Structures are given as C-alpha cells and as structure tokens.
Amino acid sequence: MIRPGEIAVVGAAESTKIGAVPGMSQIMLHADAALNAMAETGLKPGDIDGVACVGPMMPQQIAHYLGITPKWVDGTGVGGCSFMLHVRHAAAAIHAGYAKTILITHGESGKSRINATPRPPEPESLNGQFEVPYGPFGPPTLFPIPVLRYMKERGVSHEDLAMVAVVQREWAGKNPRAMFRDPITVDDVLNSRMIAYPFRILQCCLVTDGGGALILTSADRAKDFPTKPVYILGTGESVETNMVSQMKDFTSSSAFRVAGPTAIEAAGIDRSAVDHMMIYDAFAHLPLYGLEDLGFCKPGEAAGFIREGNTRPGGKLPLNTNGGGLSYTHTGMYGMFALQESIRQMRGTAPAQVEGAKISVCHGVGGMFSASGTVVFSNEKP
C-alpha cells in the first residue's frame, strides 16, 4: 500500500495567461503550462516518462507535441475532476515503478474556442434519449437540477446560495489573476441575470481559456529539485452516473461520499487538522455538498458554516482561496486550477496565502455530479 507522503508534486504551473487567451489553441495551452512546470523543475521533455491528460486531448497528442516518449499514460476522462484522478493514478504508477517522473496537463480554450472540440449529444446515448429531449443546454441547466430538492430537504435559502458567491469574490479580490475581483453582495447576486432558476449568473462559473500542469515524482527524488516539494498524503476517486436525473440522492453525491473520505482516511489525518480546502465550484451549490459529503459539516449545516464566515479570509477553514470557478477562472475543466491553488498554498506562494497552512484538501467534481476525485496535500512529509 502506498504510504502518505511517498509521492510529491515537484512541478506545478498554470499557463502564462488565463482568462481570454485568443492567441493560443487548446493544445498549446497544455504545452504552455507544461513548459512552465518543466522550467521551474529544470526538467526537459526527455526527462518525463509518464503523461496524463483528459479527452478530448489524448495522451498521444500531448506526448508527441511535447516530444515525450512515455512508459506510462493515463487518459482518464471523467470531467473536470479528471486531474485529481490522474494524480491518484500517477502516484500509484510511481509507487509501482511504472514511471519515475509524470506530467499531467490541462488546456482548454473554453472561451475563445481555438481548436476546441465540440461535443454534440448522441441521440442514441442514454443522455440523448432520456435527458436531451427535455431541453437541457449545457451544465447551467443540468448541474443545478438537484438544488431545489437540496434546498427543501436541508432548509437552505436563496440568500445562503448567494453567500457562496459573495465569499468567493472576497477571496478573488486578493488575487490579481482572478477574472472578477470587485466585491459583491447577496443582493447583487440575487439581482443578477437569471440563467436557470434557482441560479443566476453570479452563481454560475466563468467560461475562460487556460491551462495547467503538474509534475509528480517520488518523495526521495523530490529533494533533488529546486522547488519546494508538496507531498501527497492521500487520494480518493469514484463515479456515480453521467445522468443527473438518475443521481440516487439529490441532496448528497455518492461519488463525493466515496472519494473524499477515502482520501482523508488514506492520509491518516483528522478533519480538524485541515488548514485549507478547495471544493470545485462550477456552481454555487457544490461547496455545500462538498463540505457535507466530506464530513466537514453535518448534513444541513454547510450553508450556516459559510454564512457565519468560517470559509472567509480569516475563517477557520479557508475555502476556494483563489476565488474559485465562480470568480477566478473556469476553462470547462477547472479541477486542474483547484489543484494548482492547493499547491500554491502548500508552497506558501498563493496570492491570498493562508499563513502557516500545512494540510490542504482538494476536492473535485466531474460534470453534473458524475464523478469525483480528492487529493490531500501537505508541505510536511509525515
């Protein structure tokens, strides 16, 4: 069994620009981030022996483009949390001796759509037969399908769901790379343009261009790199269904309940030891589900936990400290950016640095609650 701290992240970088990057195609966003991560580690493409990325970009495209001859590849594609699963699989591969130095990349021209791949719904797929005919049009119409049920069962108000966006904007205000930085109020959120009731535009993620890359190796080798190693304490993964209408419980994600606790248990930590947290926020309800399903709040208590300021700057559990998908950036598959922020926090280099943070939990979701991946990081080797 892999031990906490056995594998480390030695390279972590985003694309040089994020937001609107009309001068780069999707594959170059991958490469730009990968080159930045290699530069900080002093590695060349020939030093990388493992590659992971998520469709529509296949590992063979990235390997060839960058000039890498991998001994191990992973193209796991379960939506925006795929990178959390790549981290988990890469750690296992390094542990098993299949590869020594693994590169995980993301790039998406979500806004500018340069070389972006359209994904038409297939009318023979189960989604095409049993969801698409009823008029869903992308994640804003599907991801929030369970929200009204959650609100009714948990006693959560529209103001509570607006507060998630308000707090994250407060974090974004500290981050020069965040797309939206001006403070907002609950009233601003509740008066913003309706997209798909109950959610308004300020409760929906951004659509941006950007990329990110990670380089993993064994903790023993990490000492030889110029960067501060960030250790992987534990990981978890699961999937439920890619049809949100078939999610078993609309108030709780099965994939979250498997991935999160698996990672925390593998890390061998108590939840009270967690200094920093990222919960992939494609929409405003996700941090609530994440806090409850990962056991940081009891069912029904997450909204109050956020309302009372626990996740704000200065709160006891700083959450989504880059501003999140709601205010920082969201290319379409934001999980890579959540991982980057956890690593910045562990390196002590985040724009809104949580002083003295030693353990970070990074929790990802795949589209419409279909999948989940969780990574527990630390800047101390246990």
Added chain:
Amino acid sequence: MLAPGRPKPKPTPETQHFWDGCKQGKLLLQRCGDTGKAYFPPRPFSPYTGTRNVEVFEASGRAKLHSYVIHHRPVPGFTPPYAIAVVELEEGPRLMTNVVDCEQTPEALQLDMPMEVAFTPLDEEVTLPLFRPAKESK
C-alpha cells in the same frame, strides 16, 4: 405536436420497448426478477443484482415533482422560460421530463406536487412522456 427543433431521441435495441410504449400511451418500466424493484433507464438486466431475469410492466403514470430548474435562455425547440424537471414515479424510478399544462414559475411548480404522465408526440415516430399536474391537485 411539440415545437420543431427539439432534439429527438434515437432508440437502441435495449430501449425500443420504452419508446414503443410511449407511442401507444403506455409508460413501460422494468422490474428486477430477484428483488421486484422497478428501475430506469431501460436495460435488459437488473442494476440491483445483475440478473437478466427482468420483466417489462406498465407503470401507473402517477408521479411527484422531485426537482427542476427553469431555464431562461433560448434553446432550439423551446420557448423560455421553461422547466426541465425530474419526477419521481409512484413505482420508485425518477426521470427527466417537462411539465405541461402549468405555469413555468416557482410558485406553480411546488416540489412533491402530484403529477401524471401526458404523452406528447414529438413527431410521427417519437412520443415523449411529459408530465402535468395531476387532475385532483388542480
């Protein structure tokens, strides 16, 4: 007949009976031979036990409104605002649908309100199982 432009489902061998049923005004579910529990979407085995011993049966068409969003942006084949809903059938399974014969507002669309199936032709080949507020609740 529904407005043109709405995406049209294409049945597979495993789902053909469901769509044939809709066309005949029957909501056909399947039941696990081991547990007796109903399931959806259609498949020729039970997701509960893996048995291939399953049977098709006609559901009552009665349901409750489980959750929804009201979409406010234009989509081909739809006139916003329109609700994309999930109903929970009396037999247990849930399915995505649209709500007809009802205002598309949060006030009119109350969670857990009784619903009933309203088969609505998409074209000459496909009929969709839409839902309306149940008559006794009006």
